[in-house]
Amino acid sequence: MVKGSGTFRLPQEIRDRVLEAVTPSEEEMQAITASADRLLERIRRSAERAGIRNVEAKLAGSIAKGTITGTPDIDIFLIFSRDVPKDLLEEQGLMIGRDVLDSPRKKYTQHPYITGRFENLSCDIVPCSRIERGEKVITAVDRTPHHTEYVSSRMNGELRRDAVLLKAFLKGVGAYGAENTVSGFSGYLCELLILRFGSFEKVISAFASMEVAEEPPTRAETVRTGRFMKERQGPILFDGDYLLCEAPKTPEEYIRTFGRDALIVIDPVDPGRNVAAPVSDQILAHTALMSGRLMEDSSIELFHPWNRRPYEHTGELSGKHGGTRNALWIPLPDDVPDKVMTQARSFILKAVRDMERRGDWKVAADLILLFPRDAEIDGSYLKARYVHSLEGLDSKGLVVMFTSVPEELEAEMIHYGPPRDNRRAGEFRKRWKDRTRVDEESGRLYVIVSRKLKDPIPIFLSLWGSIRKGPSFEGIDPEIVENQLINEVIWEASERLSS
Template identity: 35%
Template sequence: MDEFERVVATVGERVTPDAAERERLAATADRVVSRAEAAIADLTVEADVVQVGSTARGTWLAGDRDIDVFVRFPPDLPRDDLESYGLQVGRAAVPDGREEYAEHPYIKGEVDGFEVDCVPCYRVPTAPDIQSAVDRTPFHNRYLLERIDAGLASEVRLAKAFLKGIGAYGSDLRTKGFSGYLTELLVLEYGDFRALLDAAADWHPPVVLDPEDHATREHGDPLVVVDPTDPERNVAAVCSPTNVARLTHYARQFLDAPDESFFEPRDPDPLSGDAMRDHLDRRGTTPVAVRFDAPDVVEDQLYPQLEKSLSGVVGGLDRNGFDVLRAEAWAEAHSSSGADDDVDAAPGDDADDGPADATWGDAVLFCECEVVERPAIERHRGPPVSVGDHATGFYDAYSEDDVYGPFLDGDRYVVERERPYHTASDLLDDGLFEVSLGVHVERSLRDGYDVLVGGECVELTGSFGEQLARYFDPRP
């Protein structure tokens, strides 16, 4: 047995649910399905129940305790009735559950120690006929059930554990990684875990995989896996270029030197205030941060809005000469409910390794600047004198202003004018709402925010110590 085989054998044993866990899960799933079917019998509409996701296919990792049950209704049922009947069945199936919301409401709760989602959907004839995003999940489930046997399920578990270990598993809009459905399709395509790593180590994006030879439109993503049940859809659309490259990097590393540590998520100790000061002294940079109350929205709404807001702030700082070296946005999750859902398919496709819903605390837009103070004036070049009206307009616009000039530099008019913001903190204090911000983030910011500069940012280690530890010890 070579080192690769030894490592995957050890990991495989650890991530495979034992017989007792399988029996408990099967018994709980049967109980939930039976309750749902009994509730359906009391309705005036026909419906059926199907278990989906990794626990239905035998590809879940030991200790993952999610059960996804879908209640399928006729496609001509009005949406309001779908939601009403779906919640009625869900509450019967999961008596202590609570109402959550993806594209439409569903019931989530705990049954016998397992987290259960009971989700209504339409029983459409084919996946392209979907009326809501969740409608395609039963097609995914059936496709994989017909193709994944016990041996291949073991390979899928290895792939999922590896992706979790390197931080690339989960199609939520914070992670932008590999969903469970995508992972299973990749293992199915290449044949086993090792073959997937061999292929990924040599990926040269764009990588296009088309399991059923649909040969449809171009997608423009670094990784394209055409959904075998829905030819127009790229299952890997949410995968960021970073996570595609991350899999390539760690596939090469692992094949070169197999080790169990690749399957263990990196959870650094929170950065201390003194350690952060040491980093800043060594780097000679100055961080600036905008701290505010995170808006009360689900995670898949929050993180895109944080990214948009961070991009706006970085752009504003760069345009004003404050030269951002690197930047990140974080939110403090106080509590959350686990999720196992595809970003565009809601619960059921075994996609998400993070919280779908949370109670948020602080959020922060953190920017590390190379420069945080600029001179009082800036140089502003105008057009060449030869361009006529445009040149005359520039000259006239500034000739009466309190500026240096206009004067000539070669054949162009130039003025030296007062900068709108002399410091980065001036921009964040007075010009924050001039940059592009996410709508919910902007609303929260208008209720108040703090600007932290330099050593003041050490305060962030209290809420964001783990994120700052990763920031100052970056890995692929």
């Protein structure tokens, strides 16, 4: 279970410096708020011109809740009456978004929304259905206005500052963001943890008290097998004075329902949902270890922006590496980043598991995202990633660097046959003749044979056709990197990732 005890206190000097670095000034905050107000007014006028009368525009996200870190996005939810059909809701919501934003683009969650720019700020305009207490949500985004109200009505100035500190810490250690490109903590989850434990220090103490079974990779871009937490954490529950849906279950029922999740934090707005479901076992273990480090040595280097993640390199290459380091290049499809990275990590993890079943070794894969220097990069790719923009590159792609301990499998391996008293034992002996041996413990026949493949990359390539890769990667084949510019990036990455 998560515990919130401890006497840790972040030094006031560090607290002040972090908050000053990541929080907009009063003048900047006034400008952001004024822009949001003007956008809301523009949306109202757009809806009136189109004759749309059953919609309410509401500000959501960190601006509405007062928990901004850095330059925020303006999140506007277009709340339609519940009786508006879903297809009409989407059509009218997208029409308004395109009308009011500069450079509008359609993106997707459970249904489409519009992202774009307004007065030099990034903006999302999301259509949703109005839900009241006791009603079930139609889509996931229907909850968001209630999340905003829940947090805003319960947070005072001190709690808001602590929520900002927690976000800055998680950004610094590469654990912030519920997207599948990170598998970490959402802003709403950070705010709930502050509300539940009462301060930044108590949340950090709770993280540090979690028992880690195996030290995880320190980067979300590393794919490795293993179970890193000793047990699931939670459930963390809230009072029921704002519950929209069914009454809360018992802790035991929540554990049975969400038993596969590393951390269980029940949504006070919708108790049928685990807010912490996106948090991976690896990221939670990493957060626990980094929290312990912060308690031992209160270093500002663990906070954003001092600890910058991802490592985004746009400088000139040094040209000092003359050799070639083998790696794989997998072209990235034009698809939603969450889908692309989920599918990529999934099939790479399957391959790593298959490799480890072939012999006594541990295999890991580091992922590097490469983009053409002048290409527009979706912000979702830039969270907790090793990213490099490269001049002269024709298309975006994923570089996969495998590391293994030992570096390669032994030259020979055991090839097992049937039990010695099995009817097919004769066929096995006939094929392998005097090379056939018997495992006295199991009674199975076996033979020592030479391995055809010993290195991770050839094994991965041999597995490619049999790995389920997901629709985004249909028709895409990996290849061994021969581009010298890309090899320069790989050398720089390998030096940094091993440090």
